[in-house]
Amino acid sequence: MDDDTAHSSGHELARKALEDARAKARAAGKAVGQGRASAPAQRKGRRRWSGARPDGRDPQSLGSVAGAMAKTRGWQSKLGEGQVFAAWDRIVGEDIAAHAQPTDLRDRVLSVSAESTAWATQLRLVQRDILAKIAASVGRDVVVSLRITGPRAPSWRKGTRTVPGRGPRDTYG
Template sequence: MAREALAQARADAAKRGSVPGQGRRKGPRAPRVPQPGRGGDPKPFGSAIRELMSARGWEQRAAVGGVFGNWPGIVGPELAEHTRPEKFEDGELTVAADSTTWATQLRLLSSTLVKRLNEELGHNTVRRVKVVGPAGPRRTGAWRVR
């Protein structure tokens, strides 16, 4: 019974043009059509990531994330020690300062900071820098004016 099944399988294969155990049949191959996003040569990682970010519209978010990560490189180490970016929404960067003195200093530098950030991120990405001072209550001393 097994021999009959094997003989039948060989006969069916011969009709199709392939005989078991003899490998693939020689002849012209159909050209291989690459599927989008598959196959081909490997791409450099940076190029592949840029294409992905562009396709998904993530360039601006990634650039803003780079500002948050490189804050000392953008504003300088002394200012970065006393300030930190908190959020970016609708062209407005909110920056927190650890004292009212540093908040005032950052407010005076805000137009320069907007120019510097737009150089980094692209034209008109940042329209305004909002500076917030320390969140804690003010310390009251013995000397104050009423």
């Protein structure tokens, strides 16, 4: 360390380091000391302030920013899937939602479990209307078909040893 740098203040050392860095950049052929101007400011005749119309610097709503982010990152299908489960009551109506719930969504096939076989049959009859409501609410490509099931039959399996075959379950449907 030489005598000049030993007695220099921090401000002088920083200035010297900046000058050295600029000299290296100039030697490498880079433009130094120009500052960073934005694209509109570089064009002559353009104003830098916002006018009466909206532009990219105006405040955006959280919903529009989140929607744009989901679109650019490819999350829209997953968000649509989540909306089907979250808004099931609103999409199909309270009457259907009270008797049937979505259970799974795989490969754009929504599995719906009804509380009775009568409700499962009724849902199969209005399946096209339910698909139209889902498409209107969350988009066309989220759910393309429904798999509607009724209640599960009781398990007759008791203990570790069982007899193969259907047994007494053949009367449940």
